[in-house]
Amino acid sequence: MKPLSIRARLPSRNAFILAFATLLLGMALAIAWVLGVTLFYPDGELARAIHRRDDLIRAHIDYLMMAQFVFVFGLLFRQYAIRPPIWMIVSICFGTFNNPLSFALRALRPKIDPATLPPVEPHFPLIAGVSFTLTTVGFLTAAFLAVRAAWRAGDAAATVARSLERAE
DSSP states (O other): OOOOOHHHHSOOHHHHHHHHHHHHHHHHHHHHHHHHHHHHOTTSHHHHHOSOHHHHHHHHHHHHHHHHHHHHHHHHHHHTTOOOOHHHHHHHHHHHHHHHHHHHHHHHSOOOOTTSSOSSOTHHHHHHHHHHHHHHHHHHHHHHHHHHHHHHHHHHHHHHHHHHHHHO
16 A cells, blocks of 8 residues: 555645634634633733733634634535635635734733834734735635636526426
């Protein structure tokens, strides 16, 4: 028996997308636990480490939303037998992980005094800009692929129906 190549042992692209969505959901749930613990123990060490609770809530919600979108696209790709391009998967994975991470990093930094400049952390605009752009491009491409596949499936079904009508 021949050993399988590394490429043959890799999961399918759709399985990878669904596994990544599970990671995003896990991140959201971990942040939910942190938020819950800090709610019940507001004087604890963990609560003191979080300087901006609102940004941590944003990260939690963002991870939840990203997980849902990635799950939906993974399932649509599976339903319509779409083999998404690698660049789109990388774009979606980078963006959906780093968008919420930007908020989580902000939550752990002490608030900046409004009198001092800059009013935003130096890392935030760069990470946010790159990840927002990649997420947008990746999700729009995924939506286009899903709509095109659904449209073609509808056309194929209509063609079959017309053929059956003529045969009768």
